[in-house]
Amino acid sequence: MKPGKFAVAFAVIALFVFVCSQKLPAQGLFGTISGIVTDPSGAVVSGAMVKVTNTGTNVTVALTTNGAGVYNANSLNPGTYKVQAEAKGFKTAVANNILLEINASPRVDLTMTVGTASEEVHVSATNTPILQTQQTDLGQTLNSMQLEELPTQSSSGRSPYNLLALAPGVSQQTGCQYCGNSGNVRISGSRPRNDDNLLDGTSITPPVFGGQDVQPTVEAIGEFRIEQNSMSAEYGKAGGAIVIAETKSGTNQFHGSAYEYNRNQKLDAKDYFVARGTAKNPLTYDEFGGSIGGPIIKGNALLGHYPFARQLCL
Secondary structure, three states, X not given: OOHHHHHHHHHHHHHHHHHHHHXXXXXXXXXXXXXXXXXXXXXXXXXXEEEEEEXXXXXXXXXXXXXXXXXXXXXXXXXEEEXXXXXXXXXXXXXXXXXXXXXXXXXXXXXXXXXXXXXXXXXXXXXXXXXXXXXXXXXXXXEHHHHHHOOOEEOOEEOHHHHHHHOOOEEEOOOOOOOOOOOOEEEOOOOHHHOEEEEOOEEOOOOOOOOOOOOOOHHHEEEEEEEEEOOOOOOOOOOOOEEEEEEOOOOOOOEEEEEEEEEXXXXXXXXXXXXXXXXXXXXXXXXXXXXXXXXOOXXXXXXXXXXXXXXXXX
């Protein structure tokens, strides 16, 4: 292909990605917010205008309740949302701080009171119910703060997949050289080759020994979920567990971070079985890096987050 034609083709592909990125499909990455809109007597309100807004990116999905007063906003990126409902003769009902995790389906019901649309009734988000009735899957989700604070260090460096061994029903066989990049982790009795690992909706599982072909840094991950049982029918590939990771995305404001993790013989304990008077083995391990994120287009789902890291081991 000539350079000029290649440049044109690249520009068309880039434009398509920028304009249409919000609706590109990705397996198991998006979530759903749904609920019922009612009046003070409990009767459903049909034809109400419902807006579901990501407060970090200001991307809004507009819906209308059906004859049963139900709305259903799907294919939403994980994040914090605001849900508001408007109808003639009623005050605007608003629910704030709705946390949407990977592959989650929280239910947000709104009750509208009589008044004008210019008036608003704010409802604070309630605690997550003990029993999840919107979906049947069994799993555990870790957010970016938990990933940063929980111990993720191993002999091969810091990786979010090191946290798999901390989840219930997970065991790990050590000393296996060809048993998957996550250290031969067995989830609910399955073998690593029977599990599937998704990164931003794309499978990164090697076909032979399992594990992960891609090892993102902890700084790059926004949320991390382990699906251990009763997964949705969309996961047809795996016979064991599903590990879903989502990389961070930017918001309408720029933000960043910097870090350094250090290990050396001055901080490490001496081996119990080493003879007294023997010096500690010298060790210097440093991992340093950071990230920067922000808008490419404000008020659009296409926002960027760029992590970087370096390691030094002597």
